Amino acid sequence: MPELPEVEAARRAIQENCLGKKIKKSVVADDSIVIDGVSASDFEAALLGKTIVAAHRKGKNLWLQLDSPPFPSFQFGMAGAIYIKGVAVTKYKRSAVKEDDQWPSKYSKVFVELDGGMEFSFTDKRRFAKVRLLKDPASVPPISELGPDALLEPMTDDELVASLSKKKKVAIKALLLNQSFISGIGNWIADEVLYQARIHPEQPAATLSRECCATLNKCIKEVVRYAVQVDAESSRFPLEWLFHYRWGKKPGKVNVEVGADSSQFPSNWIFHSREKKPGEAFIDGNQIEFITSRGRTTAFVPELQKEIGNHAANKVSKQRKQSTRGKGNRDGNADNNVDEPEADEDNNAEATKGKKGRKPQGQVKKSPAKRKSEESDDEENDNGDDVKEEEEEDNAKNKRSKKETDGKPSKAGKSRKKKVLSNQKSKKKSK
Numbered sequence: 001m002p003e004l005p006e007v008e009a010a011r012r013a014i015q016e017n018c019l020g021k022k023i024k025k026s027v028v029a030d031d032s033i034v035i036d037g038v039s040a041s042d043f044e045a046a047l048l049g050k051t052i053v054a055a056h057r058k059g060k061n062l063w064l065q066l067d068s069p070p071f072p073s074f075q076f077g078m079a080g081a082i083y084i085k086g087v088a089v090t091k092y093k094r095s096a097v098k099e100d101d102q103w104p105s106k107y108s109k110v111f112v113e114l115d116g117g118m119e120f121s122f123t124d125k126r127r128f129a130k131v132r133l134l135k136d137p138a139s140v141p142p143i144s145e146l147g148p149d150a151l152l153e154p155m156t157d158d159e160l161v162a163s164l165s166k167k168k169k170v171a172i173k174a175l176l177l178n179q180s181f182i183s184g185i186g187n188w189i190a191d192e193v194l195y196q197a198r199i200h201p202e203q204p205a206a207t208l209s210r211e212c213c214a215t216l217n218k219c220i221k222e223v224v225r226y227a228v229q230v231d232a233e234s235s236r237f238p239l240e241w242l243f244h245y246r247w248g249k250k251p252g253k254v255n256v257e258v259g260a261d262s263s264q265f266p267s268n269w270i271f272h273s274r275e276k277k278p279g280e281a282f283i284d285g286n287q288i289e290f291i292t293s294r295g296r297t298t299a300f301v302p303e304l305q306k307e308i309g310n311h312a313a314n315k316v317s318k319q320r321k322q323s324t325r326g327k328g329n330r331d332g333n334a335d336n337n338v339d340e341p342e343a344d345e346d347n348n349a350e351a352t353k354g355k356k357g358r359k360p361q362g363q364v365k366k367s368p369a370k371r372k373s374e375e376s377d378d379e380e381n382d383n384g385d386d387v388k389e390e391e392e393e394d395n396a397k398n399k400r401s402k403k404e405t406d407g408k409p410s411k412a413g414k415s416r417k418k419k420v421l422s423n424q425k426s427k428k429k430s431k
Contacts, residue, residue: 004184005232010082021114059183077128146183173201246299
């Protein structure tokens with residue numbers, strides 16, 4: 001999703017092209033998923049006739065200061081983007097719309113026309129962005145809940161060491177992605193700074209030495225400043241950055257343009273290409289591995305980014321135990337053809353053992369001696385149920401017995417029946 005450099009590029013574009021201009025017209029989409037807490041008509045009315053005084057950013061949030069409140073605030077989400085008609089603005093690849101598409105785009109959520117003919121639009125193809133109208137955006141969530149901005153409010157080494165020491169069980173990458181810890185760092189920047197600092201993404205934050213913290217802080221500042229300096233144009237990122245090698249794992253040749261403006265940047269920023277093998281990617285001959293960290297795809301180079309300290313030792317020990325258990329299971333499976341019947345019997349025995357102390361419905365209560373031999377934490381409760389079941393069973397037996405007795409004729413009844421039948425036969429003969 002758009003990260004600090006992309007949002008900063010959008011802020012700079014508005015600042016350079018739109019400040020001091022009055023809003024002549026606005027069109028706000030009737031989309032309550034993106035337009036948050038205000039109707040489209042009220043939003044449009046609040047913008048009309050206002051002058052844009054400044055453009056502000058914190059983390060991945062952008063807001064416009066007008067000559068009077070309320071102010072429009074933009075949380076870019078996964079695919080938010082600012083377009084200014086006739087002005088090139090860096091856009092995240094998932095947010096880009098084609099130049100020959102209609103203007104404003106069908107994905108436009110807020111369209112603004114300024115005096116002098118300038119027009120800009122905030123678009124969101126995937127509808128994960130949030131657009132709000134706020135009296136003071138910096139004083140309310142989500143902006144008020146953000147940590148220090150990675151570009152505007154960089155931490156000192158001492159501040160970073162102190163902050164990390166409190167996060168004993170949090171992996172360093174997960175912490176970098178936490179916007180309340182430090183705002184503006186997203187997935188690719190986190191991967192990049194950890195690669196440059198040679199830190200494993202799953203290393204617990206509190207276990208990093210002061211030297212590692214200083215290196216990490218230096219890399220955060222360098223990567224963020226570099227990306228902002230080139231307006232987030234990835235083709236101008238340094239050749240040695242992991243960024244160029246981390247995208248996708250499908251086979252095929254990928255061309256990456258680096259150093260498009262050699263007059264401003266080092267000569268080693270050249271055009272280059274790489275060949276991707278199925279499921280593999282390499283940087284300087286070292287394989288890039290992809291794991292999932294905090295629900296996000298994470299690219300790192302195991303050869304250079306190693307886990308260290310007790311955490312690494314514990315992890316190795318755990319892997320060895322798992323490997324030993326796996327080997328034992330494989331050895332056991334090798335004898336399955338011989339021992340399978342016995343294994344089944346063992347399983348049945350275990351199942352029977354597990355059912356001990358539980359009596360099927362209708363079964364007579366177990367004898368006291370047998371109950372004593374079976375140790376159970378629930379014995380007292382079970383005894384009450386057993387007595388109740390026994391009484392119910394006795395009652396059921398009595399009912400069945402009575403029913404059977406009621407259904408059978410007595411000896412006297414049998415004699416009367418025989419006498420009646422005899423009389424009937426006599427009458428028939430006399431007739």
